Every structure is written in structure tokens, then in C-alpha cells.
Amino acid sequence: MKILTYNMMSCSKKQCVGKGHPLKLDCTESQTLTQDFQLEFIKNMIPRLDWDGIRAVAPMFNINLGDNIEGQLENEEFLKNLFKLVVNTKIIKGKLTCPSCNREYFIENGIPNMLLREDEIYQDIKE
Amino acid sequence: MSRPEHIAPPEIFYDEVESKKYSSNSRIIEIQTKMSERAYELLAIPEGREGLLLLDIGCGSGISGDVITDAGHHWIGCDISPSMLDVAIDREVEGDVMVRDIGQGFPFRPGTFDGAISISAIQWLCNAEKSHHNPRKRLLVFFQSLYQVLARGAKAILQFYPENSAQIEMITSSALRCGFTGGLLVDFPNSTKAKKYFLVLFTGNNGLYSMPKAMGVNDDEMVEEDERQEQVKIVNRNREKGRKKDRVGVKSREWIMQKKDRQRKQGKEVRPDTKFTGRSRGPKFVGKCAGFLLLRRIIKLHLKLKLKVEFIKCVYYGAK
Ligand SMILES: C[S@@+](CC[C@H](N)C(=O)[O-])C[C@H]1O[C@@H](n2cnc3c(N)ncnc32)[C@H](O)[C@@H]1O
Ligand SMILES: [Zn+2]
Numbered sequence: 001m002k003i004l005t006y007n008m009m010s011c012s013k014k015q016c017v018g019k020g021h022p023l024k025l026d027c028t029e030s031q032t033l034t035q036d037f038q039l040e041f042i043k044n045m046i047p048r049l050d051w052d053g054i055r056a057v058a059p060m061f062n063i064n065l066g067d068n069i070e071g072q073l074e075n076e077e078f079l080k081n082l083f084k085l086v087v088n089t090k091i092i093k094g095k096l097t098c099p100s101c102n103r104e105y106f107i108e109n110g111i112p113n114m115l116l117r118e119d120e121i122y123q124d125i126k127e
Numbered sequence: 128m129s130r131p132e133h134i135a136p137p138e139i140f141y142d143e144v145e146s147k148k149y150s151s152n153s154r155i156i157e158i159q160t161k162m163s164e165r166a167y168e169l170l171a172i173p174e175g176r177e178g179l180l181l182l183d184i185g186c187g188s189g190i191s192g193d194v195i196t197d198a199g200h201h202w203i204g205c206d207i208s209p210s211m212l213d214v215a216i217d218r219e220v221e222g223d224v225m226v227r228d229i230g231q232g233f234p235f236r237p238g239t240f241d242g243a244i245s246i247s248a249i250q251w252l253c254n255a256e257k258s259h260h261n262p263r264k265r266l267l268v269f270f271q272s273l274y275q276v277l278a279r280g281a282k283a284i285l286q287f288y289p290e291n292s293a294q295i296e297m298i299t300s301s302a303l304r305c306g307f308t309g310g311l312l313v314d315f316p317n318s319t320k321a322k323k324y325f326l327v328l329f330t331g332n333n334g335l336y337s338m339p340k341a342m343g344v345n346d347d348e349m350v351e352e353d354e355r356q357e358q359v360k361i362v363n364r365n366r367e368k369g370r371k372k373d374r375v376g377v378k379s380r381e382w383i384m385q386k387k388d389r390q391r392k393q394g395k396e397v398r399p400d401t402k403f404t405g406r407s408r409g410p411k412f413v414g415k416c417a418g419f420l421l422l423r424r425i426i427k428l429h430l431k432l433k434l435k436v437e438f439i440k441c442v443y444y445g446a447k
Contacts, residue, residue: 001225002223004223005203005223008235008236009234010234010235010236012234021236038177038178039178040177041201044180048238048239050236111212111213111224111225112225113225113226114205114225114227115207115227116228116231118257118259121231
């Protein structure tokens with residue numbers, strides 16, 4: 001799972017709507033990918049990124065984005081570092097924890113398991 | 128004729144053996160790729176636009192996702208079958224995948240995606256796999272959540288295999304109840320072989336959309352249908368070796384080079400040729416012959432499924 005995906009995710013249990021992110025990331029194995037820098041994509045993603053989530057994980061992968069993120073959105077070096085973090089950093093093994101309900105989701109073989117149990121499903125939809 | 132949905136729940140049906148067989152069968156790859164290309168076309172992303180983030184619903188081993196990658200976009204896929212996703216990882220797809228039952232909605236923040244496609248997956252939601260499953264509820268959870276995770280103005284194109292008209296009704300009405308506009312598009316409605324159902328959904332809220340046109344409805348488009356049928360026939364004829372005319376295989380290196388040449392002539396920007404151009408993205412596995420008959424049955428289902436629904440051509444919804 002790439003950091004981008006991690007950043008877009010949220011716990012989807014009913015009681016966590018609106019506060020199920022950023023998930024806490026524990027990473028025991030990661031991998032660096034080599035996709036070419038794509039300016040268009042990173043510019044498209046910037047308005048959607050959750051900067052708290054970015055700040056929380058950048059140091060784990062030794063990527064320095066500086067302190068003042070907002071001022072740097074046109075800075076190419078910053079954008080390249082950001083791309084390296086969100087697209088070229090992949091978590092192979094680890095764990096995600098919901099900041100609201102503490103539900104843990106495990107990542108194995110690069111695949112997070114986001115299946116909910118029966119009692120966790122958002123069931124109160126009106127028919 | 129039995130359908131996969133009647134045999135077992137998806138995560139059981141698409142077990143390790145079936146997932147590998149599915150993903151290494153060249154006919155399945157070709158059919159899924161064609162439908163994915165059509166779905167991508169229906170998203171109507173302006174030509175030259177790249178770098179979007181799309182959702183692939185029921186992504187399986189990533190055959191549909193490859194089409195998104197080839198168009199220059201990124202994707203995230205959800206699937207309930209861990210074995211299918213393992214194959215996706217083995218095939219080194221460029222998108223990201225996660226285990227998730229789409230009947231539980233999506234675990235993403237609102238407005239994450241620029242669009243969504245789904246190929247041959249959502250008919251599974253019409254079945255109750257577990258005692259606590261209620262298909263109507265699951266469809267509503269699915270569409271409500273899909274609406275949320277799409278950016279405003281984004282579209283979703285969902286190809287599916289309805290079992291009967293009641294399923295079509297159930298699926299479309301659930302989508303419309305959750306705020307989507309759009310409707311059902313049927314390509315080649317008069318052909319049992321080429322007929323394909325696409326649910327075309329818009330998140331726009333002011334009715335400013337227009338349904339795309341179905342293929343193979345008018346006479347002048349019949350040519351295209353013949354072509355399609357021809358392709359199906361060619362595929363079928365593969366067994367009688369030697370009679371087939373030389374035709375460059377779609378996605379072969381040669382085919383890609385030809386396509387790139389065409390695009391260069393049109394003055395388009397084309398990725399440089401490398402030794403990886405047209406390299407096989409799989410299949411890395413060759414299934415054993417055990418269960419071959421079952422496999423044949425499944426291919427038949429995908430190819431020749433005779434749908435009981437005959438009338439619905441193109442239903443327009445939402446333009447109240
Ligand atoms: C025919 S395969 C298509 C896979 C891929 N889209 C392709 O074109 O090759 C259907 C996929 O839908 C998935 N599926 C079925 N029900 C599902 C559900 N409730 N949630 C998530 N995925 C599901 C299956 O696991 C399977 O991988
Ligand atoms: Zn939670």
C-alpha cells in the first residue's frame with residue numbers, strides 16, 4: 001500500500017465518520033518504488049491530501065518536507081520529495097489504527113485488510 | 128445455466144486456483160480489457176488529461192486497472208477476494224489494492240476520487256451471501272459511500288452482468304436514491320454475444336449531463352458490431368489452428384508500437400519505446416488442467432450468457 005492510499009483512507013465504522021483519519025501507521029516493512037515523477041498528478045492530489053497524515057509519516061521514511069508546507073506548493077524539490085513519499089513509498093507489512101475507535105487493520109504482502117466484521121457494519125440505513 | 132454468483136460467495140469462488148486461472152486466461156484478459164477500455168471511454172476524460180486518481184471497484188487481479196495505468200492515471204482497487212489481490216501483487220500492477228467488501232462501502236475520505244470504474248463485479252451485490260446480508264441495504268451502502276468518495280462532478284461507469292430485469296431495477300434505483308443521476312447504457316442490445324450493460328453515473332447535481340451513446344444500436348453502427356462479433360469469432364476460432372488470418376495481437380509489443388506510431392503521427396506525446404514496451408504483465412501462472420470443465424463453463428458464462436432481459440435499450444433517468 002502506497003502512502004497516497006494510506007493518506008486517503010479513513011476508518012468507515014459508523015461512529016468514526018468524520019474522525020476516522022488520519023489513521024495511525026505502524027510500518028514494519030516498506031519498499032521504495034521507482035515510478036517517474038508526474039507533476040500533473042501531484043498537483044492534482046495536493047488539495048486532497050491530509051497534511052496531518054503527511055507530517056505524521058514523512059519522518060518515518062526519512063523524507064524531509066520542511067516545516068512550512070503551505071508555502072512550498074510551487075517548489076519543485078518539495079514536490080519531488082512529496083511524490084517520493086506518496087507514490088514511491090510502499091508499505092509491505094504493518095498496521096493501521098483508527099484514531100477514533102482504535103480498530104486495527106493489518107497490512108500483509110502490501111495489502112491492507114479493510115474487511116469489517118458483521119457487528120461493525122454501517123447498518124442503520126433507511127430502506 | 129449456472130452463474131458464478133450462484134456457485135459460492137466471491138471470496139470462496141475466486142480462491143487461489145480460480146484466481147490464477149482467471150488471470151492467465153488470454154480470452155478472459157481480452158474480454159475484460161475491452162470492457163475496461165469501453166468503461167474508460169465512457170468516463171469521457173478529456174484527451175490528453177493524465178494524472179487523475181480513479182477507483183476500481185472489484186478490481187480483482189488488476190486487468191481492469193491496467194487500462195487505467197495505460198491511460199496515464201493512478202488507481203486504487205477494492206476486492207473481497209484475497210487470492211485475486213495476491214495475483215495483482217504478483218503481476219506487479221501499478222495501482223494499489225485492498226481487501227474490502229464493497230457492500231460495506233469504501234474506507235476513504237470524501238472526495239478522494241476523480242472517477243470510478245467497475246468491471247463484472249456489482250452483480251454480486253444482488254446475492255445474500257451471509258445470513259445477515261440484505262442485498263437492498265448493501266446496494267444502498269455501496270452507492271451512498273461511492274457518491275461520498277467521488278469528487279463532485281466525477282463519474283462512475285459500472286459494467287455488470289444482471290441476471291434479470293429485477294436486478295437491473297434494484298441496482299439502478301439504488302444508485303438514483305443515493306444522489307446519482309445517469310442511467311443504463313446497453314451496447315449492442317440486439318446481440319446476445321456482444322450485449323453489455325453499463326451503469327453510467329454522474330455526481331453532478333444540476334442535471335447538466337448528457338448520456339453517452341450506446342454502441343451497435345443504429346444501422347450505421349452495425350459495422351462496428353460486426354467487427355466486435357468478428358473478434359469474438361476469431362477468439363473462438365483460435366482452437367482451429369492455422370486458419371486464422373494474421374492479426375497483430377492487441378497489447379502485443381507490435382500492436383503497441385503501431386499504436387504509438389499512429390499517435391506520434393498525430394503529433395501526440397508518446398512515452399518513449401523501451402525494452403519494457405509491451406512486456407507481458409502476466410500471466411505468470413499456468414493453471415493445471417484440473418477443473419478445466421468448470422473453467423469452460425465460466426468462460427461460457429462470460430461470453431455467451433443469455434440474458435433474459437430483452438427490452439431495455441437505453442433508459443434515461445434523473446432528468447426530472
Ligand atoms: C469477474 S471478476 C472482475 C475482476 C476485474 N475487475 C477484471 O476486470 O478482471 C469480479 C471480481 O469482483 C469481486 N467481488 C465480488 N463481490 C465483491 C464484493 N462484495 N466486494 C468486493 N469485491 C467483490 C470478485 O472477488 C472478483 O475479483
Ligand atoms: Zn474507527
